[in-house]
Amino acid sequence: MCYCLSMRTLILYYSKTGNTQKYAEDIAEALKCDVLPFKKFKKKMIDDYDTIIFGSRVMGTRIQKLDPFLAMYDLMKEKNIIIFAVGMSVVTKTTREDLIKGNLLDMYHVRFYQLRGSFDYSKLGFVERILMDNSFRLIQKDPDSKPDQEALLALKENPIVVYDQAGVDRIISVVRKIDTVVPEGL
Ligand SMILES: Cc1cc2nc3c(=O)[nH]c(=O)nc-3n(C[C@H](O)[C@H](O)[C@H](O)COP(=O)(O)O)c2cc1C
Incomplete structure (x- = not known):
């Protein structure tokens, strides 16, 4: 039987050397949902979606463009919000907690994931x-x-060349779980 996702999901990303973009596009392909660079996102789009995923790169423990994204939190608080951060650090309980604290994520009702990305000085x-x-x-x-x-x-x-497939799979499976899956055609 073919199942489809009933909720509408949008993935926004901010990327400079391509890692976050690749993760965003791969997750979007698996979920068959919309994906957009953050700079193209307009507030009026919020109403069109039930789940909004924001992915961005880490620089000096700060998740880039998170502040302008969370500035719209009041408009999105009825939505499922997932944030993923991409950095070269190995993902551990400590690096994850540092990102949560350093970006004040514990002040918001969001799910947070850290994905390890590549780093290439020449890029x-x-x-x-x-x-x-x-x-x-x-x-x-x-x-x-x-x-x-x-x-x-x-x-x-x-x-450093890393692709965090397990992290990508985790985000995909969480979105599928929070979604109401209905058999196609019902
Ligand atoms: C100046 C600078 C500072 C960085 N600081 C961090 C950091 O604190 N933690 C981390 O995990 N990665 C850090 N990185 C690594 C990048 O975030 C990493 O390469 C990421 O994959 C880039 O994402 P993008 O390819 O989507 O632009 C830093 C990179 C640069 C250039």
């Missing part, structure tokens, strides 16, 4: 390279940071 824009180079310089001045220095320098030379 960074001018400003981001400066930010990364500043981190390299600061850490090199700290004599206690030898392991961190090595890790950061390795990062500059060797890209």
Whole structure:
């Protein structure tokens, strides 16, 4: 029997080097739902959806564009809201809690997921390279940071390539669970 999702889902994403975009598009393909870059999103679209997923990249523990997204929270609070953050950090209980606290997510009724993404220094824009180079310089001045220095320098030379399939599957399965699944044709 063929089942279809009865609720309308929209995925919004903010991505610079493509990781978050790929996750957003893959989740949208699996859920057969709409997907849009955040900059194309208009408030008037909110009424068209029951579930809104917002995915964005992490920079310095901040989830980019989260503030303008959550500025519309009052208009969305009757909806299912899912947020996913994409960063190069390994996903652990601590990194997840740091993202929740650092982005004040515990003040909102949202589901939150952290996906590990790739990092490629050669793909960074001018400003981001400066930010990364500043981190390299600061850490090199700290004599206690030898392991961190090595890790950061390795990062500059060797890209991290990660695709978090388990994280993607988890988000897809959660959306399917919160949705009311009805047999097609009823
Ligand atoms: C300046 C800078 C700071 C970053 N800070 C973090 C961070 O604090 N935590 C993290 O997990 N990833 C961090 N990253 C890694 C990116 O978020 C990661 O590469 C992500 O996959 C990029 O997403 P995108 O490809 O969708 O743009 C940082 C990247 C840059 C350039």
